[in-house]
Amino acid sequence: MSTTGGTPAASTNGTTPASTGKPSRLAGPANWADERLGIGKSTKKQLRKVFPDHWSFMLGEIALWSFVVLLITGVFLSLWFKPSMAEVTYLGSYDQLRGLHMSEAYASTLDISFDVRGGLLMRQMHHWAAHLFIGAMFIHMMRVFLTGAFRKPRELNWIIGGMLLLLGILEGFAGYSLPDDLLSGTGLRIADGLVKATPVLGTYMSFFLFGGEFPGDVIISRLYIAHVLLIPGLILALIAAHMMLLVYHKHTQWPGAGRTNENVVGFPMMPVYAAKAGGFFFIVFGFTAILGATLQINGVWGYGPYNPAEVTAGSQPDWYMGFAEGLMRIFPGWESVIFGYTVSWNVMIPGQIIPLTMFAIFLAYPFIEQWITGDKREHHLLQRPRNAPSRTAFLAAMVTLYGLLWAAGGNDILAVVFQLNLNWITYFMRVAVFVLPILVFILTRRWCISLQRHDSEVLLHGYETGIIMRAPEGAYSERHLPIDPERAYTLTARERDEVYELESGTNEHGVAAPNARMQRFRARLSAYWYGYNVQKPTREELLEAHEHAAHELEAHDDQHSADGHQFDGRHDVEGEELTHRH
Amino acid sequence: MRLLPTRSQRGPLQRTARRLSTHRRSRFAGVAVMLAGLLVTGGAYALLSPAGASSEVTDDATSVAEGRALFLVGCSSCHGKNAEGIVTQRGTQYGPSLVGVGAASVDFQVGTGRMPMAAPGAQAPRKDRVYDEQETAALAAYVASLGPGPAVPDERYTDVSDATNEDIVRGGEFFRTNCTACHNFVGAGGALPGGKYAPALNDIEEKHLYQAMLTGPQQMPVFSDDVLTPDEKRQIIAYIKSIDEQPGYGGYGMGSLGPVSDGMFAWILGIGGLVGFAVWIAAHSTRSKKKVEA
Numbered sequence: 001m002s003t004t005g006g007t008p009a010a011s012t013n014g015t016t017p018a019s020t021g022k023p024s025r026l027a028g029p030a031n032w033a034d035e036r037l038g039i040g041k042s043t044k045k046q047l048r049k050v051f052p053d054h055w056s057f058m059l060g061e062i063a064l065w066s067f068v069v070l071l072i073t074g075v076f077l078s079l080w081f082k083p084s085m086a087e088v089t090y091l092g093s094y095d096q097l098r099g100l101h102m103s104e105a106y107a108s109t110l111d112i113s114f115d116v117r118g119g120l121l122m123r124q125m126h127h128w129a130a131h132l133f134i135g136a137m138f139i140h141m142m143r144v145f146l147t148g149a150f151r152k153p154r155e156l157n158w159i160i161g162g163m164l165l166l167l168g169i170l171e172g173f174a175g176y177s178l179p180d181d182l183l184s185g186t187g188l189r190i191a192d193g194l195v196k197a198t199p200v201l202g203t204y205m206s207f208f209l210f211g212g213e214f215p216g217d218v219i220i221s222r223l224y225i226a227h228v229l230l231i232p233g234l235i236l237a238l239i240a241a242h243m244m245l246l247v248y249h250k251h252t253q254w255p256g257a258g259r260t261n262e263n264v265v266g267f268p269m270m271p272v273y274a275a276k277a278g279g280f281f282f283i284v285f286g287f288t289a290i291l292g293a294t295l296q297i298n299g300v301w302g303y304g305p306y307n308p309a310e311v312t313a314g315s316q317p318d319w320y321m322g323f324a325e326g327l328m329r330i331f332p333g334w335e336s337v338i339f340g341y342t343v344s345w346n347v348m349i350p351g352q353i354i355p356l357t358m359f360a361i362f363l364a365y366p367f368i369e370q371w372i373t374g375d376k377r378e379h380h381l382l383q384r385p386r387n388a389p390s391r392t393a394f395l396a397a398m399v400t401l402y403g404l405l406w407a408a409g410g411n412d413i414l415a416v417v418f419q420l421n422l423n424w425i426t427y428f429m430r431v432a433v434f435v436l437p438i439l440v441f442i443l444t445r446r447w448c449i450s451l452q453r454h455d456s457e458v459l460l461h462g463y464e465t466g467i468i469m470r471a472p473e474g475a476y477s478e479r480h481l482p483i484d485p486e487r488a489y490t491l492t493a494r495e496r497d498e499v500y501e502l503e504s505g506t507n508e509h510g511v512a513a514p515n516a517r518m519q520r521f522r523a524r525l526s527a528y529w530y531g532y533n534v535q536k537p538t539r540e541e542l543l544e545a546h547e548h549a550a551h552e553l554e555a556h557d558d559q560h561s562a563d564g565h566q567f568d569g570r571h572d573v574e575g576e577e578l579t580h581r582h
Numbered sequence: 583m584r585l586l587p588t589r590s591q592r593g594p595l596q597r598t599a600r601r602l603s604t605h606r607r608s609r610f611a612g613v614a615v616m617l618a619g620l621l622v623t624g625g626a627y628a629l630l631s632p633a634g635a636s637s638e639v640t641d642d643a644t645s646v647a648e649g650r651a652l653f654l655v656g657c658s659s660c661h662g663k664n665a666e667g668i669v670t671q672r673g674t675q676y677g678p679s680l681v682g683v684g685a686a687s688v689d690f691q692v693g694t695g696r697m698p699m700a701a702p703g704a705q706a707p708r709k710d711r712v713y714d715e716q717e718t719a720a721l722a723a724y725v726a727s728l729g730p731g732p733a734v735p736d737e738r739y740t741d742v743s744d745a746t747n748e749d750i751v752r753g754g755e756f757f758r759t760n761c762t763a764c765h766n767f768v769g770a771g772g773a774l775p776g777g778k779y780a781p782a783l784n785d786i787e788e789k790h791l792y793q794a795m796l797t798g799p800q801q802m803p804v805f806s807d808d809v810l811t812p813d814e815k816r817q818i819i820a821y822i823k824s825i826d827e828q829p830g831y832g833g834y835g836m837g838s839l840g841p842v843s844d845g846m847f848a849w850i851l852g853i854g855g856l857v858g859f860a861v862w863i864a865a866h867s868t869r870s871k872k873k874v875e876a
Contacts, residue, residue, distance in 0.1 A: 055857075055864035062856045095747050096754050096824055113831070124832055131848035132856065139853060182758065182767065183840070276863055283859050291852060296832030297844050302768045302825065304758045312762035312840075313772025313780065319845025410842040415773035417839070421704070422773045 051273050052253035052266035056143045061277060062136035064239065065284035066129045073126040074228065080116050082108040083178065083224030085217040094301050102180075102305035105220045109179040109300050125292030130175060132288065134168045134320045141165065145365070145395050147382040149252045151375070155366040157245045162363045164238050167231055169320050174227040176318055180220055183298070185306025186315045188219060190328075197347035215308060255381045255493030257486045264380075316410060324355050326408030330429045362398075372526050374500055386455075387494050389448035390529045396444040397437035404433050445532070452534035455491050458483055460537055460545035482549060496535045500526035620646055624727065642723055649724025652717055656698050665728055683797065684731020685722035690793035692718045694786070696800075704777035705800050732796050739812045740788040745820035753821030756814055760805065768825055770838045774801055784826050791819045 034040035051057070084104040090097050092107070093114040112119035141161055144150050150158040173191070177184045192214045196202040211218035250264050259265045267273060291297075303312065317325050327350035334345040361368075369391070370376070385392040407414060408429040415422040462480035469477050482488075502523040513519065537545070605611060620643040654663060660677030662668050667679030680687075691697035695709040713721065722734065745753075758767070761783075766772045769783030778801050783791065795815050798804030805815070836843040 053864055055861040058860035058864060059857065062853075062860065096750055096821065096828075098747065099751055100755070120832055127844075128848065128852065131844065132852045135848055135853040136856070139857065182762070280859070280863055283863075284856060287852075287855060287859070291847075294833040295847060295851075296830055296835045298841070299768075299832055299835070299838070301831070302838070304754060304767070307758070310758045310762065312758070312767040313764055314766045314770070314840030314842070316841045318841050319848060322842075322845060406845075412773035413839050413842040415777075416771055416779050417837075419777075419779075421777035422775050423777075 046247070047268070047270040049247065049269045050264050050266045051251050051269065052259075052264060054254060056147075057251065058276075058280060059136060059143050060140040061280055062284060063133055063140055065281045066132040066136060066288065067235070067239070068281065069129040069285055069288050070126060070133060071232070073122045073129065074232075076122045077112060077119075077126060078228055080108060080112050080119065081105070081178070081224075083221045085180065085215075085220050097301065097304065100305060103220065105178060105180040106300070106305045109181070113301060121289075121292050123292075124295070124297050125288050126175075127297045128291040128295070129288045130172050131319065132284070134165070134172060137161070137165045137168055142395065142399075146385040146388075146392060147252070148379065148388055148391070149382055150366045151379040152370065153378050154245070154249055154252075155370075157242060157249070158366050159363055160238050160242050160245070162359070164235060164242065166359065167235050167238070171227060171231040171235065172318055172320060174223045174231065177223050178220060178227060179298075179300045180306050181300040182303035182306050182310055182312055183300075183315060185215065185308070186311055187317055188215065189308070190317075193347055194351040197344045197351060199341075199343055199348070215306070250380065252380050252382050254490075256490050259381065259493075261378070261380045314413060316413070319406070322409035323402050323405035324351060324409075326405035326411075326429070327351070327354055329411055330405075330408045330426050330433070332430075372500065372522060372529055373498070381493065383494065386448040386451040387533075389445045389452070389533055392448050393441045393443075393445035397441040400440040401433060401437045404429060404436060408433075449532055449534055456534055456537055459488055459491055460541065462549055480549070480552075482546065492536050494536060497530040497533050499523075499530050616647065617643065645720045645723040646727045647724075648717075649720035649722070649727075652713070652721055653724050656712070657721070660699075665725060680725050680728060682729035682731045683725060685726040685734045686732040686793045687797040687799065688722035688725045689718060689734045690790050690797060690799055692721055694790055705779065708781055732793075735789065735792045735796065735812070739816050740792050740819065742788055742816060742820040742823055745817070745824075749817045749820050750824045751821075752814075753817030753819070753824075756810065756818045757821050760810070761818070764802075766838070766840070768838045769822055783822050786822075788819050788823070791822060792816075 030040070082104045086104045087101050088104050088107050090100050090102050090107045090110060092098065092111050094110055097110065109123075112123055114120070144158065144161070173187070177188050177191075192206055192210065195206045195209060198205060206214065209219070209222075210216040211222075251266070253259050253264055253266065256265075304310070316322065328347065331346055331350040334349075336343050336345065408425070411422060411425045411429070414420060414425055462482040465479050465481050467479040469479050471477065483491075500523050502519055624643045624646060653661075653665065657665070657677075657680075660668060661680055662677070665680035668676035670676050688697075691706070692713050693711060695711040696706040698712060699706045700709065711718070725731075726733065742749075761769070764772050764774065764780035765783055766780075771782035772780045774780060780801070792815055793799075794802060795805040795810060795818070796807075810818070836847055
């Protein structure tokens with residue numbers, strides 16, 4: 001019997017004890033540093049810190065390393081970029097714009113692209129790294145969400161991660177606006193519109209932001225300081241907090257033999273993860289360099305200097321703002337006039353209220369789930385996505401919604417590339433954003449529950465061997481064999497979901513509890529969220545099933561496998577031939 | 583017949599009339615009359631029509647006749663036998679009237695293969711041309727003969743080979759002000775409502791670019807010579823051609839469609855590739871490998 005794709009046994013240490021060899025060449029400098037800085041004591045523990053091994057644990061690392069690439073390339077760019085809106089005459093190498101009047105910011109961006117050695121490569125690497133940074137944060141958070149890694153005690157780290165994502169998006173938007181080309185100016189104009197859609201305060205806020213009427217002459221230098229100092233500083237501080245909490249909480253791990261809620265099984269920081277993570281940094285750096293060298297991103301020279309009177313087709317934000325753009329594009333053009341003042345629902349709702357609500361739900365999810373389950377225990381073992389069907393389905397629905405809005409943000413590109421009718425894309429999206437997430441939620445949940453059923457089946461009745469047995473009366477059946485204990489352990493290493501049940505809601509005197517209504521709601525939610533899940537089999541069920549299986553095997557022993565099955569490749573076929581027994 | 587004068591009354595005029603009358607059923611009569619008619623109308627048109635609206639082509643009566651013959655076969659089913667346009671029962675245009683659209687329109691629409699349309703639709707797409715150079719000229723001549731309209735531009739406005747860098751820079755300013763809103767910043771094209779679109783501008787003949795501005799085909803507004811002078815149009819063409827020829831300074835441009843295609847590449851290639859590397863790294867653990875060998 002062989003294992004069929006189960007989790008391999010956790011192996012922390014080698015079988016031979018460590019022995020002292022020749023002193024390392026590093027010993028001298030290390031000792032020197034230790035005697036002066038005392039780093040030996042403080043790092044000894046951290047260097048042997050154990051991390052579990054799984055590819056999905058490295059997604060956050062992509063974000064971290066692309067942030068390092070951003071810092072390195074950003075420093076390079078800041079040496080030449082001039083964050084000024086002062087008007088200059090462009091006299092650089094790019095023919096099509098030479099002699100035009102433009103802001104110093106745009107002229108210096110052109111200089112970086114055409115007249116600074118390696119400048120265009122750095123610009124493109126910076127931009128690609130920004131895409132990867134935010135994209136990697138997304139997939140990292142999806143991993144954390146799907147596996148339940150945000151549960152106690154890691155809720156605060158989830159929120160820090162959410163803030164990092166938000167800051168990353170703001171940082172990206174600020175960077176997008178700096179070159180002061182036609183595209184970035186158009187983006188700022190939309191930002192101006194979003195700010196102005198705030199009732200009463202909108203125009204004041206806009207004037208405050210732009211130092212007067214849009215576009216003014218201060219926004220680039222303001223965004224620059226936010227882009228190179230304020231937001232990166234915050235991001236760095238939050239990354240530090242994020243990592244410190246990661247070390248403090250210890251990394252989550254997949255359940256398996258030897259892996260419990262109380263330990264961490266994996267490899268030590270030194271040398272395994274230092275090598276892996278260090279190597280991954282160079283991979284991310286090299287990958288970004290290849291992207292930056294071969295794929296043109298944001299060719300600012302094509303857009304021309306910003307001029308509020310001009311606009312170009314294909315004016316879109318970078319992808320991470322695409323969902324907000326899509327919301328704006330498909331939202332009906334509602335406006336109302338109250339006491340002579342226009343309230344732009346068509347901008348306020350899709351541009352301010354919905355994105356902020358989505359973000360708030362996203363940050364609050366760990367607490368919402370905790371409130372439904374009432375589970376205040378610590379969790380260090382990950383859940384397979386199928387074992388939290390409603391949560392998995394919720395994410396799938398949210399990803400669907402996000403993807404649809406994202407596509408709606410590029411509706412004109414879709415129309416022109418796939419020769420579709422722009423209006424019909426909009427009409428379709430208006431319906432689809434309501435219908436498809438619900439459909440996806442239902443389908444994903446049923447899918448997860450089916451997978452849970454399958455797990456139960458494998459646990460109780462064994463796996464399908466592919467061997468067809470023929471009974472004396474001619475009936476055929478497939479033989480099932482029990483799975484190996486390690487896999488069975490892994491499959492059962494999860495908790496039973498408890499559906500919160502309302503105690504009568506009134507006390508012995510028939511007086512309703514003060515928060516009875518809330519508790520009733522919680523019970524209903526809990527039943528809906530967890531009530532359909534398939535729970536792992538109980539000890540009795542397992543014993544009974546195994547007994548049954550043993551009987552079955554015995555019963556089968558006097559039978560023979562279907563003729564011809566001896567050639568199924570699983571057996572030695574020497575001397576075998578078709579028996580023609582009936 | 584009775585009303586005809588008797589032989590004794592015939593004078594020289596009558597004799598001529600008589601001769602014409604006997605030949606009026608001749609095989610060549612129709613052609614001769616038409617030719618004469620066309621010569622007269624064409625000649626009169628050339629003399630009377632406003633300067634600039636006519637060109638050498640319109641004068642050519644044979645060309646007009648040839649064009650009309652082609653028109654009747656290839657165009658009249660939608661535009662009407664006299665190019666007067668056909669109005670549907672619902673009151674919409676089946677094919678618009680072509681009186682006064684000028685030779686430039688025909689040269690653009692037929693020369694880029696947009697006309698004749700293969701099928702009705704939101705917009706006539708650019709395709710391989712059906713009529714050759716000479717046939718297009720004949721059609722243009724015929725349509726131009728129907729009423730005054732813009733003529734095929736003179737080559738000195740469409741030849742941008744000697745455009746200076748200043749021309750190109752100025753053309754770029756005009757381009758960004760007037761064209762990019764629909765045609766995209768490098769002329770990659772863009773969508774318009776109702777399935778219509780602004781087509782891509784790369785690989786288009788200079789003449790056709792000029793004519794498109796001049797005549798405003800389909801959804802495009804007309805940029806008359808009062809709005810953009812012929813020289814300014816030439817500068818725009820020079821700019822379009824210059825960005826068309828410029829190399830991809832930063833590498834592959836991904837369609838030059840703006841940030842949407844960037845996002846697609848960032849996810850599929852960037853995130854996809856790096857996750858692939860993460861899987862690869864996680865699958866290669868020195869220790870676990872040693873364990874397997876042991």
